[in-house]
Amino acid sequence: MWPMARPRKPLLSRERIVSTALALIDSEGLLALSTRRLAAELGVSGPSLYNHFTTKDEILDAVADTVIAQVDVSAFAEAGGDWRTGLLGWARSYRAALAAHPHIVPFLAQGPGRRPAGLKMADAAFGGMVEAGWPPAQATRICAMVRYFVAGSALGSFARGFVDDPGAYDPADYPHLGQAHLLVEHQRQVDEGAFETGLRALVDGLALQHPERVPPGGGQQL
Amino acid sequence: MWPMARPRKPLLSRERIVSTALALIDSEGLLALSTRRLAAELGVSGPSLYNHFTTKDEILDAVADTVIAQVDVSAFAEAGGDWRTGLLGWARSYRAALAAHPHIVPFLAQGPGRRPAGLKMADAAFGGMVEAGWPPAQATRICAMVRYFVAGSALGSFARGFVDDPGAYDPADYPHLGQAHLLVEHQRQVDEGAFETGLRALVDGLALQHPERVPPGGGQQL
DNA sequence: ACCTGAACACCGTTCAAGT
DNA sequence: ACCTGAACACCGTTCAAGT
Numbered sequence: 001m002w003p004m005a006r007p008r009k010p011l012l013s014r015e016r017i018v019s020t021a022l023a024l025i026d027s028e029g030l031l032a033l034s035t036r037r038l039a040a041e042l043g044v045s046g047p048s049l050y051n052h053f054t055t056k057d058e059i060l061d062a063v064a065d066t067v068i069a070q071v072d073v074s075a076f077a078e079a080g081g082d083w084r085t086g087l088l089g090w091a092r093s094y095r096a097a098l099a100a101h102p103h104i105v106p107f108l109a110q111g112p113g114r115r116p117a118g119l120k121m122a123d124a125a126f127g128g129m130v131e132a133g134w135p136p137a138q139a140t141r142i143c144a145m146v147r148y149f150v151a152g153s154a155l156g157s158f159a160r161g162f163v164d165d166p167g168a169y170d171p172a173d174y175p176h177l178g179q180a181h182l183l184v185e186h187q188r189q190v191d192e193g194a195f196e197t198g199l200r201a202l203v204d205g206l207a208l209q210h211p212e213r214v215p216p217g218g219g220q221q222l
Numbered sequence: 223m224w225p226m227a228r229p230r231k232p233l234l235s236r237e238r239i240v241s242t243a244l245a246l247i248d249s250e251g252l253l254a255l256s257t258r259r260l261a262a263e264l265g266v267s268g269p270s271l272y273n274h275f276t277t278k279d280e281i282l283d284a285v286a287d288t289v290i291a292q293v294d295v296s297a298f299a300e301a302g303g304d305w306r307t308g309l310l311g312w313a314r315s316y317r318a319a320l321a322a323h324p325h326i327v328p329f330l331a332q333g334p335g336r337r338p339a340g341l342k343m344a345d346a347a348f349g350g351m352v353e354a355g356w357p358p359a360q361a362t363r364i365c366a367m368v369r370y371f372v373a374g375s376a377l378g379s380f381a382r383g384f385v386d387d388p389g390a391y392d393p394a395d396y397p398h399l400g401q402a403h404l405l406v407e408h409q410r411q412v413d414e415g416a417f418e419t420g421l422r423a424l425v426d427g428l429a430l431q432h433p434e435r436v437p438p439g440g441g442q443q444l
Numbered sequence: 445a446c447c448t449g450a451a452c453a454c455c456g457t458t459c460a461a462g463t
Numbered sequence: 464a465c466c467t468g469a470a471c472a473c474c475g476t477t478c479a480a481g482t
Contacts, residue, residue: 005446005447005480005481005482006445006446006447006481006482007446007447007482010445010446010447011446011447012446012447034473034474034475035474035475035476036473036474036475037474044448045447045448045449046474046475047447047448047449047475047476047477047478048446048447048448050475050476050477051445051446051447052446055475055476056475056476106328106377109374109377109378110383111378111379111380111382111383111384112383112384113384113385114385114390116395119391119395119396119399120395120396122396122399122402123395123396123398123399124398126398126399127397127398130398136401137415138419140405140412140416141412141415141416141419141420142416142419143380144380144412144413144420145371145375145416145417145419145420145423147374147380148370148371148374148375148377148380148416148417148420149367149370149371149374149420151374151377151378152331152369152370152371152372152373152374152375152377153366153367153370155328155331155370155373155377156331156332156333156373157333158333158365158366158369158370159366160333161332161333161334161335162333162334162335163335163336169341173338173341173342173345174341174342174344174345175345176345176346176349176352177341177344177345179358180344183362190362190363190366191366193363194362194363194364194366194367194370195367195370197360197363197364197367197431198363198366198367198370198371198424200427201367201423201424201426201427201428202423202424202427203427204423204426204427204430205422205423205424205425205426205428206423206427208423208426209419209423227461227462227465227466227467228462228463228464228465228466228467229463229465229466232464232465232466233465233466234465234466256454256455256456257455257456257457258454258455258456259455266466266467267466267467267468268455268456268457269456269457269459269466269467269468270465270466272456272457272458273464273465273466274465277456277457278456278457
């Protein structure tokens with residue numbers, strides 16, 4: 001091997017950089033993604049990345065967008081105006097996409113900005129709610145609350161937040177946390193159960209506010 | 223000034239380190255908090271911090287705990303078994319505490335672990351829900367979903383996630399985002415409105431599931 | 445156009461040395 | 464006990480040099 005300045009065929013591509021970055025983030029966390037480490041994983045030297053992206057943040061933007069591109073918003077169209085079904089389908093797919101890559105969530109939460117997949121998702125969700133009869137201001141709030149809920153649930157496991165040690169929580173200090181150390185074992189069930197229960201409650205609660213709702217007594221809306 | 227090895231009175235204390243760290247995080251973000259920068263702000267050299275904390279993460283843990291210590295859980299006790307009032311009061315105070323320090327939220331979301339204020343909050347909320355008649359498994363889910371919602375809403379502004387530029391969102395690409403650039407101006411109202419609307423929906427939806435609820439027709443619960 | 449190594453101003457943390 | 468400067472192995476990014 002002798003020094004190679006420019007190869008006949010590019011060693012890197014934006015796609016390869018992004019997929020390797022995502023794999024590294026998934027396996028070792030956001031902090032493990034350094035430009036030098038990523039370059040090493042790709043078999044090139046650190047500065048090579050700057051031929052394809054102008055900054056590390058731009059790489060993260062691209063990674064974030066591929067994650068959001070996995071979200072399925074087809075439930076709105078398929079439900080044909082049934083906002084409950086559309087919203088449930090979107091929210092579940094949204095959560096699944098983020099839960100598959102939890103370490104990128106803090107970065108994702110900075111908003112879609114100019115990321116195309118994020119904007120496409122926002123457009124579909126907002127449009128779906130408006131077409132189902134929600135006033136635009138309320139549709140905005142609903143999209144925001146779904147994002148809050150999904151991002152929060154993917155950001156950090158509730159169950160994993162506790163310590164797996166029966167002696168960790170002294171009953172004298174925390175009288176109700178006697179079983180908390182058991183949460184760690186049932187992590188997935190706890191987190192998914194909480195998300196699903198919360199999502200149902202959210203939709204049920206929203207239904208009470210829909211402009212076309214017929215209240216229980218059949219009376220007028222406020 | 224000549225070299226000072228050990229001063230008569232300690233220059234640092236854990237309290238001073240934590241409050242300076244929080245101020246730095248609030249004003250410049252989590253990434254701006256380096257041990258060297260923090261030390262400079264405190265008027266000492268970098269390694270001095272290691273006489274008071276064993277790692278930077280331990281400093282962040284202490285910062286996180288002081289933020290959570292601001293959350294008011296007294297609503298559960300004051301509401302005397304009325305879980306709706308207790309939950310609303312807790313969730314609003316929880317969100318206010320996190321929204322005051324948004325940059326620490328990604329760190330907070332790793333869970334209470336062994337942080338006393340976080341555990342005290344979890345204990346009070348879980349205990350409050352159980353005492354109001356919720357089965358423990360459901361009380362756990364409710365505490366988790368409130369954390370998801372609060373953390374998600376404090377993590378990143380929904381409104382600030384868009385770009386304040388009328389030309390940013392081409393109607394050909396995003397037919398429903400024509401007004402999205404306006405969100406940035408009304409940031410606080412949008413985010414607080416979404417949180418409040420979502421919280422009400424969540425509580426309303428949960429009420430339908432409470433074991434002691436009398437269903438509309440007065441019939442039996444499933 | 446696309447890669448390289450050298451360089452700059454940073455990191456977190458350890459450690460021997462001072463009082 | 465509590466501070467210091469020097470040192471180690473890292474960072475993100477720029478830039479001149481190579482083909």
